[in-house]
Amino acid sequence: MGERVLEADCGSCAGLCCVAPAFAKSSDFAIDKPAGRPCPNLEQGSSRCTIHERLDERGFHGCVVFDCFGAGQRITQEIFGGRGRRDEPDMLAVLPVVRQLHELMWLLAEALKLDEARKLHARLQTALDETDRLAGQEAPELKRLELDTYRRKLNPLLQQASRLARGGTPRKDHGGANLIGRRMRGADLRGASLRGALLIGADLRDADLRRADFTGADLRGADLRGADLTGALFLTAAQLRAAVV
Numbered sequence: 104m105g106e107r108v109l110e111a112d113c114g115s116c117a118g119l120c121c122v123a124p125a126f127a128k129s130s131d132f133a134i135d136k137p138a139g140r141p142c143p144n145l146e147q148g149s150s151r152c153t154i155h156e157r158l159d160e161r162g163f164h165g166c167v168v169f170d171c172f173g174a175g176q177r178i179t180q181e182i183f184g185g186r187g188r189r190d191e192p193d194m195l196a197v198l199p200v201v202r203q204l205h206e207l208m209w210l211l212a213e214a215l216k217l218d219e220a221r222k223l224h225a226r227l228q229t230a231l232d233e234t235d236r237l238a239g240q241e242a243p244e245l246k247r248l249e250l251d252t253y254r255r256k257l258n259p260l261l262q263q264a265s266r267l268a269r270g271g272t273p274r275k276d277h278g279g280a281n282l283i284g285r286r287m288r289g290a291d292l293r294g295a296s297l298r299g300a301l302l303i304g305a306d307l308r309d310a311d312l313r314r315a316d317f318t319g320a321d322l323r324g325a326d327l328r329g330a331d332l333t334g335a336l337f338l339t340a341a342q343l344r345a346a347v348v
């Protein structure tokens with residue numbers, strides 16, 4: 104695979120993430136919106152958000168923390184060759200599929216940066232190439248893909264890379280833990296597994312999170328001020344936007 108950009112380029116997308124998902128009025132979205140209907144803040148005839156600079160202020164925090172990992176522009180430009188319309192059901196239907204595949208690609212690319220996981224690099228690269236190939240398929244194939252099965256197949260490899268990077272003996276395993284609102288100020292969480300942990304509103308101020316694994320952790324409102332995130336693993340820009348830093 105060449106150098107694929109795994110971050111959103113909204114200017115090259117048809118605004119798919121502003122049409123495809125349903126919004127439920129909540130702290131994340133100021134309005135209810137059914138799936139497939141364009142958000143009223145989307146400029147007609149373009150993919151420009153008319154409130155882009157004021158999303159938080161206008162109650163659209165859910166948009167601030169969304170990341171398509173570059174799936175939107177790939178669907179628009181490559182899979183539909185720049186010809187698709189954003190209300191085309193197939194374009195909307197493949198967004199969650201390609202997004203998940205691109206997220207997996209981002210995780211694999213991050214794992215490939217880990218020196219400690221060098222012995223896995225060949226397998227990681229093969230998995231990355233295969234995931235890229237799957238993400239570039241036509242809409243009918245994408246819709247048929249068994250994503251959960253594919254994700255389960257790759258997870259052990261990513262977990263192995265994480266264990267190697269964390270020294271083989273993780274200090275604490277909080278994988279999948281419910282830590283909502285938990286007070287962990289100043290906690291020693293070096294090399295901890297926080298994979299899939301719910302850390303919504305957790306107090307992690309001044310915590311030592313060096314080499315902690317954040318794969319899929321929900322950091323909405325988590326207070327990370329003063330925390331040491333040096334060498335943190337699989338921590339996305341969107342997770343950081345969701346937290347207080």
Ligand code: SF4
Binds near residue numbers: 120122143144145152
């Ligand atoms: S508020 Fe803006 S970014 Fe969010 S869905 Fe609507 S148009 Fe898109």
